[in-house]
Amino acid sequence: MSLKPWREVAVPHEDVLKGTFKQAEFAADLSRVHAGTATDEYQNPVLFFQRTFITEGMRLLLDSVVKRLSGHGGDPVIQLQTAFGGGKTHTMLAVYHLVSRGGGNVAVSDLPGVPTLLDAAGVTELPLAHVVVLDGIKSSPNQPQTIEGQTIRTLWGDLAWQLGKAEGYALVAEADASGTSPGKEVLEKLLSSYAPCVILIDELVAYVRQFTEGATLTGGTFDSNLSFIQALTEALKAVPTAVLLASLPESDKEAGSQHGVQALSALSHYFGRIQALWKPVATEEAFEIVRRRMFAHISDKGTAEAVCRAFADYYTANGEAFPRETQESRYFERLMQAYPIHPEVFDRLYEDWSSLDNFQRTRGVLKLMAKVVHRLWKDNDKDPLIMPGSFPLADADTRNEMIYYLPQGWDPVVERDIDGERAETTGIETWDTRLGSVQACRREARTIFLGSAPSTPNQMVRGIEAERITLGVAQPGQPIGVYKDALHRLMDKLHYLNSGNNRFWFDTRPNLRREMEDRKRRFQDKEDVVPFIQKHVQKAFQGTGVFSGIHIFTASSDVPDDWLLRLVVLPPDAPFSRTGPSTACEHASGILKSRGDQPRFKQNRLIFLAADGDSVSRLKDHVRSALAWQSIVDDIKELKLNLDQFQARQASQSLDNANATLKRMIRETYKWLMAPMQEAQPGRGLSDITWEQFQINPGAQHLTQEIERVLKENELLITEWAPIHLAKMVRDWFWKDDIKDVKALEVWQQSCKQLYLPRLKDEAVFKNTMSAGAVSQDFFGFAQGKEADRYVGFSFGTCPMLFLDDALLLIEPSTAAAYQQKLEAERAAEQAVRQAQQGVTQPSEGGGLVPPAGGDAPKPTPATESVTPPKVAKRQFYGSIDLDPIQAKKQFADLVDEVVLQFTSRPGVKVEIAIEIRAETANGFDDAVQRAVKENCYVLKFKAAEFEG
Known part of the structure; x- marks a missing residue:
């Protein structure tokens, strides 16, 4: 889905575009406007109302002021008490321009939004009013000011002078000179004489707190100023066309010293007796305030609506990944109100950052967003909305503006973990282009920072939920899975990122990952890493399977040279690689050729498993991480490391995750099966040893079974063999021109030695193959020995009991057939002799033998004399054997x-x-x-x- 970037729809104001705005311009100064020295956007009533969004609270207040000045009711005293930066001064400026209108030079109809307000109040004509501005910061309790030759010392003197110049001042001249508060009647007379009038008092606490106990200044005393406020509020009730607006800080911290807190308490008491409630700016209203100040206009409202609709539909389609409020139809309206800024930006700034004591709700947001918009515009940002993940924290101005409100220590957090060329997030995205294509890591880190930086360690619940992180980064058309993967990667790599209960937050204290990274450097390959890998590779094998032994990282001298099939697992420093350097073949060749200092004879009994050259470094690094986590957990248990409960749980969880990942990485790394082989042709000799490599499936459930499967499928190992193959092998290599029989044991042993012969699983496979071929005359005959030209225990085409010993012979089929024919001829001759003998004497009736009629008993024929005498039974066996002490x-x-x-x-x-x-x-x-x-x-x-x- 292709959505138009915000920069093609919303055009920022000129000063925001060029970055020429000044920080002071965001601070409305009532005194400068009253003196005529403010910038145009604050000084000019028309420009001011063009860039001012009349919030619900401001509308109610202006409505009350209009009615009061028109004599139709309204409140005489309005106290503006909100958090720092809550828009108090800006509201006073709205009142100032509404009632003064540039000294009467601007018509009401020229002020955007004001005619509607007057209609709602039922006022057809709003009179001009005298405006008094008393600025507690500008005024000094002990420095009188001289205006047109008149010395003015107190607030009431200043009030009277601004209302009626010398004539008005004359009413309070004595009270001003003595520093005592004028009475209620005097103030009532003063206000009545110059009504309609509006009194705007800003930063009153800052003025009153300067009066110390027992001290008398030219501006009066602490008590006299409190008396003045009390008298003034009472007098205002008696003058129906006079109104007072006063701003007071919301918190004791804003009040300053203990004396300031005392002044705030006293003033709040007096104003509280006669005051109207003023509703502060709501978050949705802030949308419009910021948009008017940041952007000159929205050029294509249809496109803006299409973008907002796409986001709303995207949230609905993936409801499980986003906060619940995004599923409501009202969220589309919020998107429209905030466009081109995402509502989540305002939620985080107004809900989280406004909790900071020195962050001004409206002014602070405006200052920050001006720098954000300027940098994004300059960087040609293509996002459809300005989102939490869009904040350019790599930009020094934006970063400094944000960390200014935070405690010390956040600069290295942003630079190391969150944003910038040297940040971990940038490195991850460079390595993984899938994440880098959407800047998933940087965007998520920025979002987490925006949502968690204002929190404090003492909070019961810290951080931002995973759903809100996704809300701050994901855009229509993007797969949410990529951001889930990025979040996991951040948890593995970042030093200052913490998590718990599906919430994530940055902290100025390094997380346990920094401790882990420091400990990783302690572990050496030879002493720590390789033995650890060896132990876990051993765990990966569940039984030996087809192998009689599995030798893991074993020296050649310790790998037996016998008739058993063995798997040799090569150490990680001897990996196999199809593309890069590969030492596996060289290392395996060394084991194959010798057992220590002695040559190895049974070479065809070894299979090798090697690590993947591209994965070894990552495996070693992860092993170091697992070892580091294990050492941290051990130190926690032994009270050598002082951590809180959360960090202790985090360490244990990290160790569990590291071990689980290690198991997977072992399988992914040790995936190359290597089998040696040679080619041989009769009369041409042997080729050099070559290596066949096959990749095993790392995801297979059982490693041993997977290796066996690969060996069988690629005919590297024979577990069941047909007699025809055995017969062919014996015919090719053992039955020569004049040699028509061979010891079966020699054939089996040669198959264990020679790499050009088939590799059988074990002796049983060889014996089973012989037994299967014994019933046929197509493959071979058998004998239990040979004496001269006679075979002992000969069989051909029958199934004798076979014992694979040094006497058992395999006889070439045609030779066996000829020998069998010879035996049959001999047996036929024997039978003829016996039949002849049976014909010489016949049994008599008495049971004796009688010669045949007409002759004597026949003499033995030559054939009878040549019959082989019966064999003598062998009744004893003796055998001796030398055993290998090792085996x-x-x-x-x-x-x-x-x-x-x-x-x-x-x-x-x-x-x-x-x-x-x-x-x-x-x-x-x-x-x-x-x-x-x-x-x-x-x-x-x-x-x-x-x-x-």
Whole structure:
């Protein structure tokens, strides 16, 4: 969705555009206007009302003044008491221009908004009135002023002079000279003589608080001035066309010293007896006040309405992401009233920033927004609305204006975390273009600052909700998810950002992240980081799966060279990369070629897992973070670190998050499966070792199962094998021209050694393949040995019980078929002899043998003489084997399973097993070893166990 930028619709005033406005111009000065020395926008009645939005409170007040001066009622005394910057002086100026009209030179009809006001009050003609301005800051209690030769000392003297010059002053001359308050009758006479009249008293407390106890100044005393105010308010009730407006500060802090607080209390009491309530500026009214002062006009109201409608619809469509009030139809009206500024800007300034003692509600907002609008215009801002996320805090003028109202320490917060070339937010967006495309991090940080900077640590609830952050940054057409991601990234990176209960705030105190970052530097790769990664990689494997052993960051000397399949996980300093530097192949080749100082023979039993070269640095950095969080949590538990409860919870939560993220990053980093291979062709020799790399899925539930899946799918590991493949392999590499049989054990062992041969999971796969092929005459025959040209225990096309030992032979099929034919011929000859023998003697009726009729018993034929005598049964077995001391436990278990059980499973077989252990050392065995061995041998019931010299 393409929405027109605000700068193409709302045109700022010339001084805002050029940045030529002056700070003082935002401060309405009643005395300067009365003296005729103010700027045009305040001095000229027409310009003043053009830029003044008549709020509800101002309308009610002007209505009362108009009625009072016309003799139609109205309040005689109106007290203006609001917060600092609440528009009191501006309201007085409206009254001043309404009743004076430039000395009568401006018609009422020329004042924008005033004719409507008079009509509503039922006044057809508003008389000009005498205006008296008493400025408590301009006047001095002990410095009389001389006007046209007349010395004036007190407020009542000044009042009388402004009303009637010398004639009016004469009524209070004695009271002015003595510093005593004139009576109520004198003031009533004075007001009646010059009615209709309006008295405007500004900063009265600032004047009265200067009278110290017991001191008499030319301006009178503390009590005489209070008496004057009391008498004046009483006199005004008696003069129907006279009215008084006085401004008083709202808080004791604005009153100044303790004496000022006392003066405020006393004056509030006297004014309170006869006063009208004055309604301060509402937030919605502030929309129009600021818009009139900032912008000359809205050039295209239709476009403005389209923009506001798009925002309102966007909020409705994504209601779960925004505050509840945005779902009301009224919010569209608020958008229209505030355009081109987002209502959330006003809400934060009027609700949060106005709580600061030195931030003036209207004047402060105007000063700030003038600088914001000027900078955004200069920077060619393309946003459809000026939002909290739009505030250009990188601009020194805007930043200084905002932090001026805040306690010390905010400048480094803005510069380091929030906005600017060196801010963390800028760095994040530079690295992640998805976030940078919409300035998601900077906009959110600005919004959080605007909504949380005025808060104090003592507040029960601090910060701004996530929904309001989104409200301050998201625009129609943008995915809200990108801002959610940005917020998570800010929480991970920023030093001064805090969060709790779905609320976020900046603070001048570094959060625990700064402490964590400092501690990260303590941890070294070799001593801390790599062992930590090793431990967590070990946790990632749930069982060994197809592997008999998983070796994590293991030296080559500690990786056994045996017949078992093993997975070797390479250390993070040996990563694999398709694009950048890669040391994984070199490191793996070193383990593949040797076991320590000895050459490695069973090379085809190793598979390698390597880290991703592009992810290792991030993994190490995150490990340091996790270690730092762990040390912080440990120090909190041991009371070595003094933190409040919130920070303690935050540390624990950060540790949990770091560990959870670490688990994911381990999987994302260790994702390259590497398998060595060689190519070989008969007669051409072997190629160099090459490496096949396959990427495993980091999101798979079980790492071991995922590795097994990749190995199987890419035929790097065989768990089920067809006999035809075994037959082909044996035919290609083992059955030569004159060699038609090969030891099966040698075939299995060569498949474990040679990288050009298939990699089988284990010996069982090899045995199962032989068994499956045994029932067919297409693949191979079997024998349990060979004596001369005869095969012992020959079988072909049947399924014998196979024992993978040094005697078992695999016989080439045609050779096996020929040998079987030979055996069949021999058996046929045997059968013929036996049949012939059965024909020589026939059993007699008596059961004896009788020769055949007509001849003697036949002599043995040559065939009968050549029949093989029956085999003698073998009744004993003896075997011996040397066990590897390192692998003795497993080898012995295999020995029992594969050999001993063959005997013990048959009835009537007696088995004896004896174990002989010899150990030698050139240095001699120390006493501790001798004692431990003898004790253990005694417990295990050794027949003999002795150490010799």
